[in-house]
Amino acid sequence: MSLDPSTLRLPGFVDERRVSRFQYAVISLCGLVMFLDGFDTQAISYMAPHIAKEWGLPTAVLGPIFSSALVGLMIGYLVLSPLSDRFGHKRVIVVAVAGFAVCTLAxxxxxxVTELVVLRFLTGxxxxxxxPSCVAMTGEFSPKRLRATFVLAIYCGFSLGFVVAGLVAGWLIPVHGWRSVFWVGAIAPLVLLPLLLRFLPESPVFMLRRGQDPQRVHRIFRRIDPTLAPTAAPRFDVAGEDSGKRAALSSLFTRDRVLGTALLWFVFAINLAEFYALQSWLPTILQGLDYDMSVVVTTTTLTTVGGIAAAFITGPAMDRIGAYRALGVFYLAGAVFVAATGIAFGAPLWVLMIANFLAGCAISGGQKSLIALAAVFYPASMRSTGVGWALGIGRIGGILGPIIIGAALSAEWSAGAVFYAMAVPVLAAGLAVLLLDRRYGGRAAERAHEPATAEA
Incomplete structure (x- = not known):
């Protein structure tokens, strides 16, 4: 049955129009939240050696400090992020930002150690x-033709937070001590909160699903397209949202999808284990090799910059030669780069910096691309569930990675041996993605996963 031409359709309304300044503002606010997320996640890595020195802690104790926030992240992904369906993306974002600001301040x-671990868990x-709410909000306000680009952009905001964390730590810690970085990590989100309350809209899909005043939704639409005429009784249609419910977790394990889900979870766990192990322990490893703080910050930052640079290569490659094949080959090359970093610890500093940049391309860039791969694999009806659970399960790797590397260093493994060992899981990830390509890859398969109606 055809709809009245005056009915406003989602996502068609957004897909058919140029991106407005209002949409750019929404996406930028989500990017700022992701930036603060990255800053807070990475800053502890630069503070940890100074905390250990002040409190007289052995190296192995740093592992739980690194991983406590990652445990919180995993629970947040799996348990708290679905609350956005009940309370709205905006409310979850605002409450979450306020929560991690207060915990960072505390x-x-x-x-x-116990007190710090608990606070880092609550921050996580x-x-x-x-x-996840920022990703969902970005997707809802992005046209389909640019959705992946904008989601990738806010994840680059996360990586930029890692970079700035290093710069701020290198500037503040030598003069004001490690607690000064917590001050910055708390004040910044508190400053952002009024902007979120004032300028971040609620999800139109959530508002329609909850039967809220249609005029409020129509006002959001008019901010996207100012030429839209006011109406006394606006009508809306949201494609694919009839049930108003998230895809069940069991839908990730249907007969045609169970292998893909298992392999994706495996690769997510590997990539996040590598990512957080690298970011958590590289500053400590470099300081143990007697590099000064400026070199530590620069070298660690290069791994994050590498991840951002890789996004400009992997995105077009995934579009042109296939998402699975491009990422599989990228991981195989990444295994070589990570192993090369182990060799570079005995080379001149400029060689070590280049090696860390390339390792960052593989690990940090691979993580961003892996999220895009999951979005390709799962159809719109279960995309938020599929990607969210992949990230949540992947956090198990993120939790274990820093602990395993901490144990290896406590067992007096050399820096080179640690990186040789880290190259093996990256190789396994590449082979797993190529197996995904064999089973699900190719443009025809990718199109087959797309729903008949666009995602809101």
Missing amino acids: AVWSAG LGLGAAA
């Missing part, structure tokens, strides 16, 4: 709840 006065809960 960490300024932490006086022991807020970070884990905010990120």
Whole structure:
């Protein structure tokens, strides 16, 4: 049955129009939240050696400090992020940002390991709840032709947060101590909160699903397209949202999808284990090799810059030669880069920096591309469930990675041996993605996963 021409359709309304300044503002606010997420996640890596020195802690104790926020992230992804369906993306983002700001502020006065671990866990809960809602909000306000680009852009905001964390730590810690970085990590989200409350809209799909005033939704549409005429009784249609419910978790394990889901979870766990192990321990490894703080910050930052640079290569490659094949080959090359970093610890500094940049391309860039791969694999009806659970399960790797590397260093493994060992899981990830390509790859298969109606 055809709809009245005056009915406003989602996502068609967004897909058929040029991106407005209002949409750019929404996406930018989501990017700022992701930036703060990245800053808070990485800053602890630069503070940890100074915390250990001040409190007289052995190296192995740093592992739980690194991983406590990652446990919170995992629970936030799996348990708290679905609350956006009940309360709205905006509310979840605002409450989550306020929560991790307060917990970071409380960490300024932490006086022991237990207290700090608990606060980092609570901070991780807020970070884990905010990120999926930001991705969902970005997707809803992005036209289909640019959706992947905009989601990738806000994830680059996450990586930029890693970079800035290093710069801020290198500037503040030598002069004001490690607690000064917590001050910055708390004040920045508190400053952002009024902007989120004032300028971030609620999800139109959520508002329609909850039967809220149609005029409020229509006003959001008019901010996207100012030429839209006001109406006393606006009507809307949301494609693919009839049930108003998320795809069930069991839908990820149907007969044609169970292998793909299992392989994706495996690769997510590997990539996040590598990512957080690298970001958590590289500053400590470099300081142990007697590099000064400026070199530590620069070298660690290059791994994140590499991830951002890789996004400009992997995105077009995934579009042109196929998402699975491009990422599989990228991981195989990444295994070589990670192993080369182990060799580079005995080489001149400029060689070590180049090696860290390339390792960052593989690990940090691979993570962004892997999220895009999951979005290709799962159809729109279950995309948020599929990607969210892949990220959540992947956090198990993120939790274990820093702990395993900490144990290896405590067992007096050399820096080179650690990176040789880290190259093996990257190789396994590449082979797993190529197996995905064999089973699900090719443009025809990718199109087959797309629903008949566009995603809201």
